[in-house]
Amino acid sequence: MQLKYSYFPGCKISGHLPEYGKSTLSLMTSLNIHWISLPFNCCGYPIRHQNMEASVFSAARNIALSEHAHLDIMTPCKCCFGNLKHSQHLLKNDPILFKSVNERLKQEGLTYSGNIEIKHLLSLLYHDVGLDQIKDNIRHPFESKPVVAASYGCHALRPAKIMNFDHPFDPTIFEKIIETTGAETVFWPKRSECCGQPVFDRNPSLSRALLQSKLSDAIQSGADMICTACTYCQIQYDAFGEKQLPVVVISQLLNQALTGRK
Amino acid sequence: MLKYSFYVSFVIFIAGLIFRMVQWIRFDLDSTSAEQSKVKRFLALWGSLWNHMISAQAVIMLKTLFWDGLLQAKILQSSPLRWLTHMFIFWGFILLLLFHALDDQISVWVLPNYASTINPYLFLRNICGVIVLVGVAIAFYRRRHQLIARHISNWMDYSVLGLIAGIIVTGFLVEALQIISERQFDYMVSDYMITDDDAEITALRAYWAKYYAVSFSQPIDLSNSQLLETGYSIHLDSCASCHSQPQYAFVSYNIVQLFTPFASVLNAMNLESILLMIHYMLCFIGLAWLPFSKMFHLVSTPLNYCMNASSQESTHMAATANANIISLDACTHCGACSENCSVAPICQVIGNDCILPSEKVSAVLSMARGKHPIALENLFRGNAICTECNQCTLNCPSGIPLLDIWKTAKQELQSKGLCPAESLIHQHTAFEWAGLWQSQNIRPPAFQSVISDDPSTYEACVQCSICTQVCPVVAAASSSGNPIDLTPQQVMNLLRIGLKDKALGTQMVWTCATCYMCQENCPQHIPVADVFYELRNMAHAHINLKPTGEI
Numbered sequence: 001m002q003l004k005y006s007y008f009p010g011c012k013i014s015g016h017l018p019e020y021g022k023s024t025l026s027l028m029t030s031l032n033i034h035w036i037s038l039p040f041n042c043c044g045y046p047i048r049h050q051n052m053e054a055s056v057f058s059a060a061r062n063i064a065l066s067e068h069a070h071l072d073i074m075t076p077c078k079c080c081f082g083n084l085k086h087s088q089h090l091l092k093n094d095p096i097l098f099k100s101v102n103e104r105l106k107q108e109g110l111t112y113s114g115n116i117e118i119k120h121l122l123s124l125l126y127h128d129v130g131l132d133q134i135k136d137n138i139r140h141p142f143e144s145k146p147v148v149a150a151s152y153g154c155h156a157l158r159p160a161k162i163m164n165f166d167h168p169f170d171p172t173i174f175e176k177i178i179e180t181t182g183a184e185t186v187f188w189p190k191r192s193e194c195c196g197q198p199v200f201d202r203n204p205s206l207s208r209a210l211l212q213s214k215l216s217d218a219i220q221s222g223a224d225m226i227c228t229a230c231t232y233c234q235i236q237y238d239a240f241g242e243k244q245l246p247v248v249v250i251s252q253l254l255n256q257a258l259t260g261r262k
Numbered sequence: 263m264l265k266y267s268f269y270v271s272f273v274i275f276i277a278g279l280i281f282r283m284v285q286w287i288r289f290d291l292d293s294t295s296a297e298q299s300k301v302k303r304f305l306a307l308w309g310s311l312w313n314h315m316i317s318a319q320a321v322i323m324l325k326t327l328f329w330d331g332l333l334q335a336k337i338l339q340s341s342p343l344r345w346l347t348h349m350f351i352f353w354g355f356i357l358l359l360l361f362h363a364l365d366d367q368i369s370v371w372v373l374p375n376y377a378s379t380i381n382p383y384l385f386l387r388n389i390c391g392v393i394v395l396v397g398v399a400i401a402f403y404r405r406r407h408q409l410i411a412r413h414i415s416n417w418m419d420y421s422v423l424g425l426i427a428g429i430i431v432t433g434f435l436v437e438a439l440q441i442i443s444e445r446q447f448d449y450m451v452s453d454y455m456i457t458d459d460d461a462e463i464t465a466l467r468a469y470w471a472k473y474y475a476v477s478f479s480q481p482i483d484l485s486n487s488q489l490l491e492t493g494y495s496i497h498l499d500s501c502a503s504c505h506s507q508p509q510y511a512f513v514s515y516n517i518v519q520l521f522t523p524f525a526s527v528l529n530a531m532n533l534e535s536i537l538l539m540i541h542y543m544l545c546f547i548g549l550a551w552l553p554f555s556k557m558f559h560l561v562s563t564p565l566n567y568c569m570n571a572s573s574q575e576s577t578h579m580a581a582t583a584n585a586n587i588i589s590l591d592a593c594t595h596c597g598a599c600s601e602n603c604s605v606a607p608i609c610q611v612i613g614n615d616c617i618l619p620s621e622k623v624s625a626v627l628s629m630a631r632g633k634h635p636i637a638l639e640n641l642f643r644g645n646a647i648c649t650e651c652n653q654c655t656l657n658c659p660s661g662i663p664l665l666d667i668w669k670t671a672k673q674e675l676q677s678k679g680l681c682p683a684e685s686l687i688h689q690h691t692a693f694e695w696a697g698l699w700q701s702q703n704i705r706p707p708a709f710q711s712v713i714s715d716d717p718s719t720y721e722a723c724v725q726c727s728i729c730t731q732v733c734p735v736v737a738a739a740s741s742s743g744n745p746i747d748l749t750p751q752q753v754m755n756l757l758r759i760g761l762k763d764k765a766l767g768t769q770m771v772w773t774c775a776t777c778y779m780c781q782e783n784c785p786q787h788i789p790v791a792d793v794f795y796e797l798r799n800m801a802h803a804h805i806n807l808k809p810t811g812e813i
């Protein structure tokens with residue numbers, strides 16, 4: 001069956017990390033996954049601290065747009081993924097919220113029913129495409145066997161019963177995907193911890209300290225590079241990582257193994 | 263009277279242009295601009311204009327003016343329908359202005375055998391009028407029916423559309439009334455006919471009543487074919503060279519059909535000169551109002567296009583300071599930015615219009631004018647919600663570097679002492695904040711799941727401190743020598759004993775990284791991270807009720 005999704009890049013990609021967006025789309029093309037763009041708005045994650053209702057409404061509008069197109073949403077950002085899933089969860093369990101959100105959406109002729117899936121790029125690759133399919137397409141496996149530390153991104157992992165992404169403390173799918181490229185992966189204790197980006201604005205020094213503790217952990221565990229699968233994580237490594245280790249996004253790593261081009 | 267009205271409106275127009283240009287120099291978007299002397303900025307304004315005109319930049323400028331100014335390629339990129347609308351209004355009106363309003367100055371010189379009453383000019387004038395009206399109608403429809411456009415449209419948007427429509431509609435009515443006017447016929451006869459033989463004039467009257475739709479108060483026998491024939495030959499001698507049949511003025515002629523039953527009354531009332539006066543006055547009002555209204559974009563937007571197209575790197579701070587204000591002036595309040603704004607749905611819930619880029623532009627301009635702290639407060643809060651997705655800049659048909667402006671405004675507002683809730687909260691202790699919380703009643707959220715007020719949320723907490731042990735924020739804060747005031751477990755304890763007011767302002771709540779480690783590890787399933795979210799929501803609601811900085 002032909003895989004097709006609505007592609008939800010999130011706000012930050014176009015201005016702050018365009019290479020993640022581009023490489024994600026070319027990865028999809030290489031794996032013969034179809035996608036469409038919709039006039040999406042912010043996922044609601046940044047406003048969630050301030051106003052949960054506004055956050056849920058933002059998320060619901062996006063989901064309603066994709067429902068209208070009868071497509072599941074695929075996002076490469078774990079924070080977008082997390083908030084869309086979380087909003088879906090709240091709407092499912094809160095009839096008052098469900099009603100007020102739908103009243104607002106009605107002004108634009110949209111309705112939210114919650115009957116589509118939100119997928120992260122990794123869950124799409126692991127569950128929908130499958131490791132075998134990816135392996136079949138790998139033309140240029142990494143001969144040098146680099147040791148890659150998978151940096152999960154906390155918002156996709158927890159709360160696990162809502163995210164339904166992988167084990168909240170001992171996830172494996174990211175490593176398995178990386179291993180299809182011929183690279184090796186490493187177990188590092190802080191791989192499922194927060195990168196510090198969520199407190200970047202509120203407390204920059206704490207944000208840096210959080211990232212540094214992750215980086216030191218990866219280095220100590222013997223990693224040659226870090227791989228991320230989240231726009232915010234990558235932005236955070238780029239901002240504070242100071243080239244202690246190379247940090248790449250998963251789509252770039254896979255594209256290189258698929259096409260041989262960096 | 264008409265002459266003097268024109269002079270007055272023209273003087274206001276010129277004064278208005280100067281007034282707006284002075285603003286380009288006077289206002290400061292940021293403190294760097296404010297440091298530049300006004301004399302320097304005045305010189306920079308003309309200096310950069312001059313530099314561009316004498317260099318190779320002139321070619322680039324002309325190209326930009328052609329593509330973006332005349333063909334409006336940027337609007338086409340933003341939205342094809344809006345482009346069509348704007349092209350209709352712009353070109354319809356410009357052609358009418360040049361070849362109809364200024365016909366004595368332009369048309370008679372450049373067009374072959376020009377007379378306003380012969381074809382193709384008679385027909386083309388009606389066509390132009392119709393396309394302007396179609397453009398206005400689409401624009402009006404969009405402003406009433408598109409969700410965001412309806413929300414942001416203000417009296418200025420509607421009155422400019424109304425003014426343009428008014429000019430065109432009165433024009434059509436005047437033309438229709440002139441067609442049926444006996445008075446006009448008599449003027450023309452006395453001006454252009456050599457003879458004053460009554461029989462000849464009667465014959466011409468009959469011919470014009472039959473074929474040119476003039477309504478005469480005296481009944482005329484139109485069945486007399488000999489009379490009509492005589493009329494026709496006189497018509498050929500004296501009138502035909504300047505008059506095509508009125509059917510070609512297809513809009514006005516159809517209005518004539520409506521008027522014919524009341525023609526004698528209308529002619530007696532001299533309505534045509536009253537309407538002509540209104541038609542002129544609306545044009546003069548438009549001219550005088552142009553520099554003070556959004557129509558000023560006729561000047562500022564092409565200028566902004568040229569500034570953007572310039573490849574001369576402006577190192578001159580004074581020139582940049584001017585450019586900031588000019589680019590803000592280029593806003594036409596079309597709303598394309600807000601329609602594409604990533605956080606526009608948040609505005610629907612929170613209700614602060616300063617979230618929407620189209621509304622932020624005027625708020626930033628009033629900040630540059632040195633205005634009002636309350637308005638700044640709204641601007642600051644609205645602007646802080648921007649996620650920097652850059653859709654506003656990409657979709658702006660006027661080419662305004664909006665995202666850069668938001669970033670500058672953010673810094674400028676911070677330097678004016680405004681700060682976001684998350685840094686404000688650290689200026690006082692949790693116990694000091696509690697005083698404010700207690701004095702305010704905030705609207706409860708519109709949904710059920712308020713968990714922090716429910717004692718059963720924390721009932722099961724055994725203060726085992728696992729949440730604290732797994733919290734990466736607690737660990738990072740202690741290892742960097744700046745330990746957190748209260749740990750998650752201690753905040754849960756405060757809540758458990760009903761001291762929510764104290765919990766709202768704790769550092770722990772505000773430095774939570776939302777990684778859900780605490781909640782996921784809690785053996786008693788306490789929703790620690792969800793509670794923290796809720797507390798931040800509530801504290802924001804409290805802080806937003808009062809101007810920041812006051813307790």
